[in-house]
Amino acid sequence: MELSKTFEPKAAEERWYQQWIELGYFTADPAKPGEAFSIVIPPPNVTGQLHLGHALNVTLQDVIVRTRRMQGRNTLWVPGTDHAGIATQNVVEREIAKEGLNRHQLGRTAFEQRVWKWREAYGGRILHQLRMLGASCDWSREHFTLDPDLSRAVNEVFVRLHRDGLIYRDRQLINWCPRCETALSDLEVEHRDTDGHLYYIKYPLVDGSGAITVATTRPETMLGDTAVAVSPDDVRYRAMVGKRVRLPLIGREIEVIADAAVDSQFGTGAVKITPAHDFNDFVMGRRHGLAEISVMDTRGRMNAEAGPYQGLSIKEAREAVVNDLKAQGLLEKIEPHRHAVGACSRCDTTVEPLLSFQWFVKIAPLAEKAIAAVRDGRTRFHPKFWENTYFGWLENVHDWCISRQLWWGHRIPAWRCSRCEHFTVAAEPPSRCEKCEGTDLIQEEDVLDTWFSSALWPFSTLGWPNDTADLKRYYPTSLLITGFDIIFFWVARMMMMGLYCLDDVPFRDVYITPLVRDQHGKKMTKSRGNVVDPLVIMEDYGTDAVRFTLAQLAVQGRDLILADDRLAASKAFANKIWNAARFVMMNLKDAPQPIPSVKAERLGLAERWILDRLNHAVKGVTEAIDAYQFNVAALAIYQFIWHEFCDWYIELSKEPLKAGGESQAAARYVLVRCFDQLLRLLHPFMPFISEEIWQTIRPYIDERNLPAHVAIAKFPQADADLLSNEERVAMDHCIAATEAINSLRSLLGFHPGQQSTVFVRPLSSGGAGGDGSSGGMSTDNFAAELAAWKPYAMTRTKAESLEILANGAQRPAGMVTTVLEWAEISVKAAEGFDFEKARNALRKKLAEISAHHEQHLRRLSNPDFQAKAADEMKLQIEQRAEELGGQRKLLEAQLQLLGGAG
RNA sequence: GGGCGGUUAGCUCAGCGGUAGAGCAUCGGCCUUACAAGCCGAGGGUCGCAGGUUCGAAACCUGCACCGCCCACCA
Numbered sequence: 001m002e003l004s005k006t007f008e009p010k011a012a013e014e015r016w017y018q019q020w021i022e023l024g025y026f027t028a029d030p031a032k033p034g035e036a037f038s039i040v041i042p043p044p045n046v047t048g049q050l051h052l053g054h055a056l057n058v059t060l061q062d063v064i065v066r067t068r069r070m071q072g073r074n075t076l077w078v079p080g081t082d083h084a085g086i087a088t089q090n091v092v093e094r095e096i097a098k099e100g101l102n103r104h105q106l107g108r109t110a111f112e113q114r115v116w117k118w119r120e121a122y123g124g125r126i127l128h129q130l131r132m133l134g135a136s137c138d139w140s141r142e143h144f145t146l147d148p149d150l151s152r153a154v155n156e157v158f159v160r161l162h163r164d165g166l167i168y169r170d171r172q173l174i175n176w177c178p179r180c181e182t183a184l185s186d187l188e189v190e191h192r193d194t195d196g197h198l199y200y201i202k203y204p205l206v207d208g209s210g211a212i213t214v215a216t217t218r219p220e221t222m223l224g225d226t227a228v229a230v231s232p233d234d235v236r237y238r239a240m241v242g243k244r245v246r247l248p249l250i251g252r253e254i255e256v257i258a259d260a261a262v263d264s265q266f267g268t269g270a271v272k273i274t275p276a277h278d279f280n281d282f283v284m285g286r287r288h289g290l291a292e293i294s295v296m297d298t299r300g301r302m303n304a305e306a307g308p309y310q311g312l313s314i315k316e317a318r319e320a321v322v323n324d325l326k327a328q329g330l331l332e333k334i335e336p337h338r339h340a341v342g343a344c345s346r347c348d349t350t351v352e353p354l355l356s357f358q359w360f361v362k363i364a365p366l367a368e369k370a371i372a373a374v375r376d377g378r379t380r381f382h383p384k385f386w387e388n389t390y391f392g393w394l395e396n397v398h399d400w401c402i403s404r405q406l407w408w409g410h411r412i413p414a415w416r417c418s419r420c421e422h423f424t425v426a427a428e429p430p431s432r433c434e435k436c437e438g439t440d441l442i443q444e445e446d447v448l449d450t451w452f453s454s455a456l457w458p459f460s461t462l463g464w465p466n467d468t469a470d471l472k473r474y475y476p477t478s479l480l481i482t483g484f485d486i487i488f489f490w491v492a493r494m495m496m497m498g499l500y501c502l503d504d505v506p507f508r509d510v511y512i513t514p515l516v517r518d519q520h521g522k523k524m525t526k527s528r529g530n531v532v533d534p535l536v537i538m539e540d541y542g543t544d545a546v547r548f549t550l551a552q553l554a555v556q557g558r559d560l561i562l563a564d565d566r567l568a569a570s571k572a573f574a575n576k577i578w579n580a581a582r583f584v585m586m587n588l589k590d591a592p593q594p595i596p597s598v599k600a601e602r603l604g605l606a607e608r609w610i611l612d613r614l615n616h617a618v619k620g621v622t623e624a625i626d627a628y629q630f631n632v633a634a635l636a637i638y639q640f641i642w643h644e645f646c647d648w649y650i651e652l653s654k655e656p657l658k659a660g661g662e663s664q665a666a667a668r669y670v671l672v673r674c675f676d677q678l679l680r681l682l683h684p685f686m687p688f689i690s691e692e693i694w695q696t697i698r699p700y701i702d703e704r705n706l707p708a709h710v711a712i713a714k715f716p717q718a719d720a721d722l723l724s725n726e727e728r729v730a731m732d733h734c735i736a737a738t739e740a741i742n743s744l745r746s747l748l749g750f751h752p753g754q755q756s757t758v759f760v761r762p763l764s765s766g767g768a769g770g771d772g773s774s775g776g777m778s779t780d781n782f783a784a785e786l787a788a789w790k791p792y793a794m795t796r797t798k799a800e801s802l803e804i805l806a807n808g809a810q811r812p813a814g815m816v817t818t819v820l821e822w823a824e825i826s827v828k829a830a831e832g833f834d835f836e837k838a839r840n841a842l843r844k845k846l847a848e849i850s851a852h853h854e855q856h857l858r859r860l861s862n863p864d865f866q867a868k869a870a871d872e873m874k875l876q877i878e879q880r881a882e883e884l885g886g887q888r889k890l891l892e893a894q895l896q897l898l899g900g901a902g
Numbered sequence: 903g904g905g906c907g908g909u910u911a912g913c914u915c916a917g918c919g920g921u922a923g924a925g926c927a928u929c930g931g932c933c934u935u936a937c938a939a940g941c942c943g944a945g946g947g948u949c950g951c952a953g954g955u956u957c958g959a960a961a962c963c964u965g966c967a968c969c970g971c972c973c974a975c976c977a
Contacts, residue, residue: 006939191974198977216977229977263976271977280975340974385906392905392973484972515971523970552925555916557907559970563914565926572939579937586936631916635924650936739943746931746943841944852921859920864957873920880921 003585003696007578009542012692017131020711025069026077026136030473034074038474039065039507040458041077041130041137042482042490043145045084046119047091050129052516052524052550052562053483055534058135059547060513060554060630061481065136066684067625068478070715076474077136078461080143081123085409085450086180086188086346092118092408108407115408129535134543134687136711141470143461145453146410153460154453155413155427157501162414162425166362166500167402169414169423173275173282174401176354177344178300182405183358185449186398187488189342189351196339198267200332201325203228203245206253212237212245213332215267217339218277219325220317223250223306224295227273229284232258234269248330249321250307259284276355294355298405314352359403359412359446366496367394373495379505382628383557386484386512393488400493402449409447416442455493458506465501480507487512511628514553514560537567544686545570551685552634573638574689577682580646581693584671587657594702598669600722604656607670609731610649612723613640614674618716621681637682645674648735672700677716687711747838839895846891853888856881 020026028038039061044054061077069075092115093103103111123144130137143150161167175184199219202211212228225247230237241258261284262271275285276294285292295306302309302317309317325331342351371394373379374387381387403412414423417433418440424430432439453460458480462471476498482491491510498506517523518530525531538546549570553560588595600608617640624633653671656663675697683690694710707713723731856877859865866874 003936214977218977261975266976273977278975278977280977283975339977383907388906389972396973488973553915558915559908561914563926566914568939569925572937575939576937579940581936583936635916639924646937647941742942743944749931848921855921859958862957866957868957869920877920884921 003578003582007574007689007692009544009688012688013132013134013543016688016691017134020136020709021139025709025712026138027140028074028076028138030469032074034072036076036473036478037068037073038076038477039479039481040461040477041079042486043080043082043454043457044126045087046081046123046126047084047088048126050126050534052532052534054130055133055546056513056516056550056554056560057481057483058130058133059550060511062133062135063551063630063684064479064625066687066711067715069136070680070683070713072714074473076138078141078143079127079130079135079137079139080461081126082454083144083146083409083450085404085406085447086182088115088119089406089408090180090346103407111407132535132538132543134547141461150453150460151410153456153464154410154448156465157456157497158413159425159427160501161361166365167359168362169357169359171355171357172360173279173353173355174358175342175351176298177347177349177351178298179347179349180344181298183356183401183403184344184351185401188345190345191340191342193338194341196337198335198337199322200268200334201248202330202332203248205240206244206246212240212256212270213268214270214272216272217337219321220314221274221277221295222247222272222321223309224274224276224293225254225272226275226285226290226293227254227288228256228270229259229262229273230256230270231262231264232260234264237270248328249324257288259287277353279353282353292355296352296354298354300352358401361400361402363397363399366500367397369499370394370492370495373499373505379495379507380509382509382511385557386487389484390487390492394492402452403446404449406447409450410453412444412446412448414444416444418442451489451493454490455497458494458498459502475502476504477507479509479511481511481513483515484512514555514558517559517561532562541567541571542574544689545574548573548634548685551630554630556629573642574686576642576646577689577693580650581675581696583650584675585696587671588668588700592699595669595672595700597673597702598666602662603666603670604663605727605731606649606652607666608722608727610645610670610674612721612728613644614677615718615722618677618681618718634685637685641678641682645678649674672697676701679710680713680716683710747841842891842895846888846895849884849888849891853881853884856884
């Protein structure tokens with residue numbers, strides 16, 4: 001088989017993905033054997049378009065999933081999408097706004113139909129994009145959070161929580177978005193420091209004995225004040241506590257109360273209390289039994305309670321109130337003041353605290369279990385420091401407001417009785433009120449926070465509340481891979497719900513992905529216009545290259561900066577692999593059949609060495625993946641493929657391949673063996689190119705029951721060591737020697753075609769200085785030693801240098817080094833060779849080596865080191881010192897030959 | 903106000919107790935028939951600052967500085 005000159009990513013991507021799907025490779029079967037490995041995708045919003053966060057997330061999941069599948073695990077990856085209540089509703093509302101409509105004009109049913117239509121048109125888009133990335137999800141198990149079975153799970157959980165007293169309905173102060181006209185949870189409010197003002201307002205005492213001045217950032221809410229509070233320790237106001245003040249503009253009499261929550265240092269030390277419009281005030285108000293007067297409506301306009309200000313917007317009301325106070329001489333002063341203002345995370349509108357009836361989840365009992373599960377290691381975070389974030393939130397979290405005044409979502413399974421106002425909570429529509437037997441029941445209009453259904457995702461998608469085979473086999477899931485930004489929204493809530501509903505954690509491990517930034521390290525945001533579209537870079541560099549780059553940059557605990565040069569490097573890597581494949585195929589073309597394996601003892605040193613390095617790579621990759629160190633795994637593959645297999649083994653194989661006979665057969669076998677294995681190793685990272693190449697090499701692989709695709713081939717496992725320590729050292733020396741030769745050749749300006757002479761001295765030949773000790777070598781000694789050395793051509797190729805090793809040092813367990821012959825130097829000198837430059841370079845290197853060498857010797861002679869260091873460490877240092885001594889001596893010799901000794 | 907990350911070569915980042923590394927960029931030499939998206943070399947770092955622990959610290963501890971992020975009801 002032939003490979004085309006270059007790799008065409010696009011064609012390969014489509015071809016292989018389609019085949020994998022058709023053959024059902026990604027479809028899980030709980031009845032099949034194998035330890036389960038399961039993972040649920042963080043369901044992207046149906047409104048979503050693929051962005052780099054998804055690309056990273058999905059790539060890492062796919063790396064793990066493909067690896068586990070190839071390792072023979074019973075693997076399930078559940079895909080799907082989230083209905084994303086408020087986000088999707090906003091998108092469709094914007095769309096109908098273009099037609100001059102709003103949702104109220106359309107009505108609930110028609111609006112919902114519009115959203116469903118929208119989802120039919122665009123809901124598949126993001127999933128299609130995940131397929132393009134190569135995601136090996138089980139598409140037969142695709143779910144949508146509003147699917148009937150998932151909705152059933154939602155109702156079931158709601159009913160159970162309600163039965164257990166963990167869901168309640170109450171009139172509370174909640175966050176309200178006046179534009180979306182819905183309640184929000186604490187998490188959906190983004191606090192931003194904003195420049196505002198602190199207004200000092202005088203409240204006259206009813207008894208005429210003066211006034212008390214309060215400081216506020218929101219003068220318009222004074223219309224709803226029901227008290228003024230001071231600190232009980234504040235001597236300035238002690239006499240006023242219990243007195244009454246007249247609320248300006250409105251005229252209501254309110255009391256001055258004492259409460260420890262008041263900070264006497266802030267403002268005037270007296271604070272107006274508006275229970276219906278401030279969270280602190282609300283708590284204090286309930287403590288003191290104060291009236292809760294709401295002065296705003298749900299659209300952020302002043303209501304009847306605001307008296308003359310009714311109908312004004314908040315901003316207008318503020319201006320009017322301030323002007324009126326000023327006119328009445330009750331405004332003492334205005335100071336600039338910076339403070340946090342909450343904004344709706346969806347539409348950025350300033351959020352108002354609003355008093356209303358809402359449904360809440362009582363968090364404390366659920367949070368307690370969720371905390372314990374991580375504390376005792378049933379679920380582990382990677383990197384671990386995210387556990388602190390998780391704990392910090394759960395330990396302080398308030399009850400969760402789950403009702404939303406939206407239309408797109410799971411309608412709350414509660415029915416209000418028109419007779420007694422009681423809500424009957426049930427999974428199915430009840431026929432009569434559970435309290436008064438009334439039959440006129442109307443379902444609650446509100447829907448649930450979109451995160452309520454997301455919280456059930458790990459088990460609702462597996463069939464819960466039914467006791468399905470999937471649920472038994474795949475719950476708890478093995479791993480969750482997601483971003484830090486939804487640890488609170490999603491991870492913590494899944495933990496709580498999983499533990500509540502199934503009494504077990506929803507996942508064993510949580511891997512928190514880094515944030516993807518642009519090449520300047522900036523966060524990608526629409527407003528900055530620096531958002532990189534993954535589809536575009538996949539087009540430019542190939543999906544494999546994008547995946548590999550993301551994996552390579554996915555370091556635990558640090559943001560990820562995606563730069564073009566990295567992508568280019570990965571593309572070059574793909575090209576390198578492609579060309580290596582072409583080389584291999586070129587040398588196999590007359591053998592379109594399995595190449596029989598060759599026993600290790602019949603393989604040459606180079607062959608055993610590369611198989612040994614393969615082992616090493618397999619170990620490295622496997623361990624790194626197990627530890628979720630994707631960058632380490634990617635680097636290990638890269639190193640092996642490029643710098644060991646391509647740089648060395650392919651070069652070393654050229655001679656035997658040319659030679660024919662047994663050595664050729666051995667080389668062919670090893671080429672195929674290595675390539676097969678490295679493609680399997682690579683497959684989770686670069687699924688398309690690995691499949692493309694593997695298909696051409698497949699006919700040559702000698703393995704029983706070889707599968708049709710690498711996607712389901714057995715993942716490599718490390719074999720027993722193939723090399724003795726001695727041989728490993730010998731190969732290291734071969735490489736070091738060749739590098740030394742190249743370095744010297746380069747230094748002297750040899751062209752690749754030019755021959756030169758090298759001397760190789762096996763360590764066993766002994767001679768002066770052969771013990772590796774330090775110290776200079778005299779010219780006499782050196783000449784004597786030189787006589788014992790064998791001259792060889794200073795090679796052009798790596799293959800030749802291996803030959804040097806084989807011939808020059810029969811037992812290659814010796815130090816090999818190079819020295820130039822005088823004659824060659826003379827030739828170069830005649831051509832204008834710069835001796836001084838060469839000598840300086842050698843001197844510099846010599847100084848470095850000498851310094852290191854002496855450092856080691858000092859360490860070895862240090863009594864403390866001798867007393868305290870472990871034997872293994874001592875041995876290591878001794879060996880290193882010996883090597884350094886040798887290198888040092890050789891550099892001295894080389895320098896001497898160049899006339900720079902002494 | 904709490905908490906969490908980061909600070910290593912020009913750039914982007916690994917390393918986290920025993921000679922400071924990679925990719926890209928730079929410089930020099932090569933079209934050596936798998937690959938010029940390549941090959942062979944070279945230069946470049948007091949590992950943010952200050953103390954401490956250790957025979958030995960980029961790594962461990964304690965402060966500090968700067969950058970970034972998260973949480974928080976000071977009106």
